[in-house]
Amino acid sequence: MNIELSTTFIAVDDHDKAIAFYRDVLGLEVRNDVGFENMRWVTVGAPTQPDVAIVLEPPIGDPNASEADKKAAAELLAKGLLRGVIFETDDVDATFERIRAAGGDVLQEPVDQPFGVRDCAFRDPAGNMLRFNQRK
Numbered sequence: 001m002n003i004e005l006s007t008t009f010i011a012v013d014d015h016d017k018a019i020a021f022y023r024d025v026l027g028l029e030v031r032n033d034v035g036f037e038n039m040r041w042v043t044v045g046a047p048t049q050p051d052v053a054i055v056l057e058p059p060i061g062d063p064n065a066s067e068a069d070k071k072a073a074a075e076l077l078a079k080g081l082l083r084g085v086i087f088e089t090d091d092v093d094a095t096f097e098r099i100r101a102a103g104g105d106v107l108q109e110p111v112d113q114p115f116g117v118r119d120c121a122f123r124d125p126a127g128n129m130l131r132f133n134q135r136k
Contacts, residue, residue: 005052007043010128011059011082013074015040017125018056025102026087028054037063054085077127084129092134096120099132112136 012018015033022028022044031053032043042056059073059082076082089095096110099122107121107129117133124130 007053007055008085009055009057009083010085010124010126011073011077012056012124012126012128013059013077014125015042015056018042019044021104021125022054022056025099025104039063080123080127080129082128084131086131086133089132089134092118092120092132095132095134 010018019030019042023030027046028044029047030042030044032041034041039058039061041058043053044056045053059077060070062069065073073082092110096106100106105123107123108119110118110120112118116136118136119131119133121129121131
């Protein structure tokens with residue numbers, strides 16, 4: 001039996017800002033952009049990984065959610081507490097410089113970790129933590 005990652009989800013509060021970041025800054029391709037009941041889902045992914053997708057979704061996937069639930073989800077998102085993604089790169093220092101030069105919100109500059117990677121971290125426009133690893 002073989003199990004592989006297919007799709008992961010990241011909550012965003014502004015899809016247009018998220019697309020600009022994930023497509024224009026990170027270089028991911030937009031694969032799908034779907035609207036339904038005043039909501040929107042955008043699928044992005046690395047051109048080199050056609051079978052792995054990241055869905056940029058609303059913080060709450062229920063159009064009938066209460067205002068209190070929407071507010072609570074927005075507060076968690078703003079604090080970066082909903083989700084995170086770790087990307088792998090072949091040059092973490094160049095990746096860091098490219099994202100920082102594009103105005104990325106730096107959480108951690110590149111550093112060698114004791115667990116065998118050199119990594120850095122940013123927040124995306126919605127506040128989600130994104131880490132970028134380079135294997136040693």
